Amino acid sequence: xxxxxxxxxxxxxxxxxxxxxxxxxxxxxxxxxxxxxxxxxxxxxxxxxxxxxxxxxxxxxxxxxxxxxxxxxxxxxxxxxxxxxxxxxxxxxxxxxxxxxxxxxxxxxxxxxxxxxxxxxxxxxxxxxxxxxxxxxxxxxxxxxxxxxxxxxxxxxxxxxxxxxxxxxxxxxxxxxxxxxxxxxxxxxxxxxxxxxxxxxxxxxxxxxxxxxxxxxxxxxxxxxxxxxxxxxxxxxxxxxxxxxxxxxxxxxxxxxxxxxxxxxxxxxxxxxxxxxxxxxxxxxxxxxxxxxxxxxxxxxxxxxxxxxxxxxxxxxxxxxxxxxxxxxxxxxxxxxxxxxxxxxxxxxxxxxxxxxxxxxxxxxxxxxxxxxxxxxxxxxxxxxxxxxxxxxxxxxxxxxxxxxxxxxxxxxxxxxxxxxxxxxxxxxxxxxxxxxxxxxxxxxxxxxxxxxxxxxxxxxxxxxxxxxxxxxxxxxxxxxxxxxxxxxxxxxxxxxxxxxxxxxxxxxxxxxxxxxxxxxxxxxxxxxxxxxxxxxxxxxxxxxxxxxxxxxxxxxxxxxxxxxxxxxxxxxxxxxxxxxxxxxxxxxxxxxxxxxxxxxxxxxxxxxxxxxxxxxxxxxxxxx
Amino acid sequence: xxxxxxxxxxxxxxxxxxxxxxxxxxxxxxxxxxxxxxxxxxxxxxxxxxxxxxxxxxxxxxxxxxxxxxxxxxxxxxxxxxxxxxxxxxxxxxxxxxxxxxxxxxxxxxxxxxxxxxxxxxxxxxxxxxxxxxxxxxxxxxxxxxxxxxxxxxxxxxxxxxxxxxx
Numbered sequence: 022x023x024x025x026x027x028x029x030x031x032x033x034x035x036x037x038x039x040x041x042x043x044x045x046x047x048x049x050x051x052x053x054x055x056x057x058x059x060x061x062x063x064x065x066x067x068x069x070x071x072x073x074x075x076x077x078x079x080x081x082x083x084x085x086x087x088x089x090x091x092x093x094x095x096x097x098x099x100x101x102x103x104x105x106x107x108x109x110x111x112x113x114x115x116x117x118x119x120x121x122x123x124x125x126x127x128x129x130x131x132x133x134x135x136x137x138x139x140x141x142x143x144x145x146x147x148x149x150x151x152x153x154x155x156x157x158x159x160x161x162x163x164x165x166x167x168x169x170x171x172x173x174x175x176x177x178x179x180x181x182x183x184x185x186x187x188x189x190x191x192x193x194x195x196x197x198x199x200x201x202x203x204x205x206x207x208x209x210x211x212x213x214x215x216x217x218x219x220x221x222x223x224x225x226x227x228x229x230x231x232x233x234x235x236x237x238x239x240x241x242x243x244x245x246x247x248x249x250x251x252x253x254x255x256x257x258x259x260x261x262x263x264x265x266x267x268x269x270x271x272x273x274x275x276x277x278x279x280x281x282x283x284x285x286x287x288x289x290x291x292x293x294x295x296x297x298x299x300x301x302x303x304x305x306x307x308x309x310x311x312x313x314x315x316x317x318x319x320x321x322x323x324x325x326x327x328x329x330x331x332x333x334x335x336x337x338x339x340x341x342x343x344x345x346x347x348x349x350x351x352x353x354x355x356x357x358x359x360x361x362x363x364x365x366x367x368x369x370x371x372x373x374x375x376x377x378x379x380x381x382x383x384x385x386x387x388x389x390x391x392x393x394x395x396x397x398x399x400x401x402x403x404x405x406x407x408x409x410x411x412x413x414x415x416x417x418x419x420x421x422x423x424x425x426x427x428x429x430x431x432x433x434x435x436x437x438x439x440x441x442x443x444x445x446x447x448x449x450x451x452x453x454x455x456x457x458x459x460x461x462x463x464x465x466x467x468x469x470x471x472x473x474x475x476x477x478x479x480x481x482x483x484x485x486x487x488x489x490x491x492x493x494x495x496x497x498x499x500x501x502x503x504x505x506x507x508x509x510x511x512x513x514x515x516x517x518x519x520x521x522x523x524x525x526x527x528x529x530x531x532x533x534x535x536x537x538x539x540x541x542x543x544x545x546x547x548x549x550x551x552x553x554x555x556x557x558x559x560x561x562x563x564x565x566x567x568x569x570x571x572x573x574x575x576x577x578x579x580x581x582x583x584x585x586x587x588x589x590x591x592x593x594x595x596x597x598x599x600x601x602x603x604x605x606x607x608x609x610x611x612x613x614x615x616x617x618x619x620x621x622x623x624x625x626x627x628x629x630x631x632x633x634x635x636x637x638x639x640x641x642x643x644x645x646x
Numbered sequence: 647x648x649x650x651x652x653x654x655x656x657x658x659x660x661x662x663x664x665x666x667x668x669x670x671x672x673x674x675x676x677x678x679x680x681x682x683x684x685x686x687x688x689x690x691x692x693x694x695x696x697x698x699x700x701x702x703x704x705x706x707x708x709x710x711x712x713x714x715x716x717x718x719x720x721x722x723x724x725x726x727x728x729x730x731x732x733x734x735x736x737x738x739x740x741x742x743x744x745x746x747x748x749x750x751x752x753x754x755x756x757x758x759x760x761x762x763x764x765x766x767x768x769x770x771x772x773x774x775x776x777x778x779x780x781x782x783x784x785x786x787x788x789x790x791x792x793x794x795x796x797x798x799x800x801x802x803x804x805x806x807x808x809x810x811x812x813x
Binding site: 299319385605 | 675676677678679680682683710713714717718719720721735736737738740741742746749750753773774775776777778779780781782784791793796797798
């Protein structure tokens with residue numbers, strides 16, 4: 022076996038690939054070869070490292086040096102300095118927000134320091150396309166233990182004792198689900214992996230499938246053994262082509278190694294897995310709808326009970342778990358229920374992966390112990406809100422979840438506390454919002470999403486989500502009336518109670534939580550015809566600050582309706598009657614000028630804005646990222 | 647051939663193409679989605695003759711094939727343009743201004759999201775999350791990711807395509 026003095030671990034997750042990681046990797050390989058270092062230095066493409074904000078990312082091991090935002094042009098210097106001369110390149114290292122000195126080592130970076138990696142323990146460490154890498158980190162040891170030394174009852178008991186709960190949303194105890202399927206009558210039985218990660222802003226399942234596909238496969242082998250299944254399916258959404266490819270490759274390798282197929286590891290146990298590509302429907306993430314989709318039909322949910330554990334795929338007992346849930350299983354079996362149960366809170370054990378996105382300095386994927394506070398996640402790991410703006414809320418749980426306000430930042434993150442706050446764990450998307458986010462607009466965004474994704478089978482959801490969206494649209498258009506908020510609450514209660522599946526039942530949550538914590542914003546829209554965050558188009562106007570305008574003509578040239586007039590080096594003005602509020606003027610105004618801003622508009626009048634733009638913090642172009 | 651003006655032979659499966667694409671699924675009703683995905687991957691839409699052929703080959707009523715084809719987002723019943731612009735409107739993109747980026751694409755191309763320009767040059771799509779939230783707001787044009795989009799960048803991105811086409 023060849024040994025290398027250094028490993029160059031290039032992140033090849035979707036985030037980094039999107040900003041050029043493959044070019045960086047190719048340049049690295051060429052440069053290493055050109056310098057004759059290819060016998061001592063190995064370039065490895067790994068799964069998602071998590072710190073997507075800083076991609077493309079390179080970790081040099083064993084030194085532990087973290088390089089970020091690399092471009093192919095940086096590579097010759099990096100190889101020359103770090104690998105030939107042994108001098109790490111400070112200018113390519115991470116510099117924390119509001120600081121000047123770079124942090125050379127990954128372990129010292131705040132983003133990584135507070136995380137607790139279990140499911141993501143292999144991220145950025147192994148090549149997900151090589152089963153040997155997985156095996157070298159104790160991979161498949163748990164499957165060997167489960168198949169060789171444990172009875173199915175003992176496996177179920179172990180998972181139950183660990184206190185593992187479903188990571189896809191509702192948090193149902195996994196052991197109880199397995200036990201029900203094991204005891205249910207009917208053959209054959211199936212195990213299914215729910216990889217139809219549809220919540221906007223959540224991408225942990227994709228990352229796990231891309232970075233460590235064998236962990237999910239191993240979990241499913243153990244689950245299959247526990248309930249006596251011979252066949253299983255991984256349902257992965259079609260928007261994740263890289264995940265589909267990597268899982269396919271991993272299945273082939275596992276088959277070649279005798280870890281799938283007939284007589285696995287000589288134990289007499291037969292089990293095989295296949296990938297089913299989702300066809301694009303949010304409702305397929307609902308377990309009964311997903312099973313209908315595997316059967317080849319429309320993804321319509323059905324009434325539960327009977328639960329899939331009793332009557333699932335083709336009417337047979339089926340265990341369906343989320344990607345992250347499956348990936349926890351090998352760790353529990355290998356390290357024991359006591360170890361797992363020692364992490365987290367009384368009712369929520371282990372860790373949870375969150376995708377930290379939106380108005381946050383360190384966008385990325387983080388794995389933290391259950392019970393950590395929101396403040397630790399948003400400020401400790403995420404580095405807070407960028408651009409000097411103020412934190413307003415964090416939206417957790419996707420279209421089924423809710424917005425949690427600043428006053429609750431010390432909330433401990435676990436299934437029960439989130440539910441009590443009106444939100445839910447969901448799959449773990451955390452979208453951070455600042456003062457420039459309008460909460461009524463956010464509620465409208467989610468309700469439009471729910472309306473569009475409603476499968477139409479039951480009328481409370483099909484009609485109700487549309488009605489709620491229309492009421493919200495009316496409010497954001499400045500046409501809200503006194504009774505509208507009460508009507509919204511009434512509709513929300515009806516849809517929550519009357520809908521068939523989780524999609525409809527939870528669809529009012531974005532409205533209910535924003536009404537609970539940000540009622541003043543709704544009232545400002547309804548009664549004052551004002552959008553405090555200056556987002557809702559009907560309630561704002563664009564204006565040029567004469568103090569700041571340098572008369573560069575950029576906005577005049579960009580304006581599609583010719584609403585801007587002015588000459589070179591003279592202050593420009595906007596004709597409010599001709600303005601369509603597309604905002605392109607603000608987007609082209611140079612950041613250092615920042616003359617164009619939003620102001621509250623007088624509804625029903627095309628006259629000049631009522632406040633001076635100087636009060637309203639014009640956003641420099643290129644911001645909003 | 648049935649379809650809009652820009653419909654051409656490249657977008658049109660032949661009888662033998664359809665035979666080949668359905669061969670392994672003949673009579674297997676459960677394979678419906680998979681077969682439709684294969685046709686969609688190859689021709690970027692599901693032509694009427696393909697739906698009819700699939701119904702016959704798998705032994706499923708045409709109405710059911712149509713029902714599945716219209717239920718899922720990844721299937722298109724109209725041919726797509728030579729260039730595909732996809733604007734992500736996941737929550738992270740939404741809060742970072744993705745809506746304005748989509749508006750700008752719509753305005754410049756003169757089609758609403760989901761539409762194709764009459765000359766068949768562009769299809770504009772909106773997607774609910776590509777999971778590359780660090781790049782928000784994000785647009786993907788012909789498979790290339792453009793992160794941190796602004797309204798001003800929309801014009802630059804489209805101009806580059808127009809230039810390529812002219813060349």
